[in-house]
Amino acid sequence: MNGSMLLTLFFCAGALAGGVLMLVARHPMRVALALIGCMLSLAGIYAILGVHVIAVFQVLIYVGAVMVFMVYVIMLLDVRDPSFLRRYGDTLVTGIIAAALLAAALAAVVSSGGAAVSLDADATGGAQFLVQPFSAGFLRDYWLHFELTSVLLLAAVVAAVAVIKGGRRKDG
Amino acid sequence: MDRAQLLLLTGVGLFALGLAGVIVRRNALVMLMCMELMLNGVILTLVTFAQQTATIAGAVLVLLIFVVAASEIGIAIPIVLLLSKQRRTLDVEAYRELQG
Numbered sequence: 610m611n612g613s614m615l616l617t618l619f620f621c622a623g624a625l626a627g628g629v630l631m632l633v634a635r636h637p638m639r640v641a642l643a644l645i646g647c648m649l650s651l652a653g654i655y656a657i658l659g660v661h662v663i664a665v666f667q668v669l670i671y672v673g674a675v676m677v678f679m680v681y682v683i684m685l686l687d688v689r690d691p692s693f694l695r696r697y698g699d700t701l702v703t704g705i706i707a708a709a710l711l712a713a714a715l716a717a718v719v720s721s722g723g724a725a726v727s728l729d730a731d732a733t734g735g736a737q738f739l740v741q742p743f744s745a746g747f748l749r750d751y752w753l754h755f756e757l758t759s760v761l762l763l764a765a766v767v768a769a770v771a772v773i774k775g776g777r778r779k780d781g
Numbered sequence: 782m783d784r785a786q787l788l789l790l791t792g793v794g795l796f797a798l799g800l801a802g803v804i805v806r807r808n809a810l811v812m813l814m815c816m817e818l819m820l821n822g823v824i825l826t827l828v829t830f831a832q833q834t835a836t837i838a839g840a841v842l843v844l845l846i847f848v849v850a851a852s853e854i855g856i857a858i859p860i861v862l863l864l865s866k867q868r869r870t871l872d873v874e875a876y877r878e879l880q881g
Binding site: 613614617618621624625628629631632637640641644647648651654655658659660662663666667670671674675678679682683685686690691692693695696697698700701703704705707708709711712715716719720737738743746747751754758761762764765766768769772773776 | 791811828844847
């Protein structure tokens with residue numbers, strides 16, 4: 610087992626540990642910190658795979674923007690909320706069984722080699738995913754998709770403002 | 782077990798943990814974060830396949846998913862804040878009438 614595989618194992622274990630912590634942690638702030646740890650582990654995995662662009666965006670967009678926003682909102686809220694004290698609803702057993710069954714079914718497919726591509730141990734997409742070739746390919750072949758995302762972001766901003774204004778109007 | 786299988790299994794694990802969180806947790810914000818965890822499991826699977834097939838289409842799709850996730854959070858958080866303002870709680874049990 611080489612160093613790269615060991616690091617992959619380490620980051621996979623970190624990501625899964627973060628996921629488990631999210632399930633058991635009581636306070637949303639701890640859940641958010643567990644999710645940040647999980648996302649940083651995933652960024653490490655992407656870096657090991659050589660997909661540097663995705664690793665950077667994982668940290669910048671997910672950890673840097675989305676999670677900071679989430680942490681800020683948690684700090685705004687009341688810490689005496691009843692859902693902070695009672696973590697789980699009535700669907701605890703059902704939810705765990707459903708998730709375990711789904712995980713077992715998907716894991717059986719992956720382990721049996723049912724995945725469509727050959728699972729080559731050290732196949733590296735390498736050159737395509739370096740920043741320069743990736744950016745050139747991205748803006749040459751996928752510029753329309755890139756432009757459409759700006760429309761989506763604009764729509765999201767308008768929707769967020771509409772939601773907040775609608776709420777204020779209702780409050781009088 | 783090779784590396785790609787390990788990554789796919791990790792993706793499966795993250796998706797299942799996120800699904801369990803969405804079903805069993807009571808706090809609306811925690812449920813949102815569990816949905817993000819599910820999305821991260823899917824993204825890991827997508828990146829693994831993209832890297833295995835050495836095509837940038839998968840990685841481009843991941844970038845687009847990042848934008849969609851950011852938009853989703855940008856809309857979901859104001860909705861959660863408004864709900865919290867009206868009922869003074871983030872406990873989803875308090876919003877049972879929304880289930881139709």
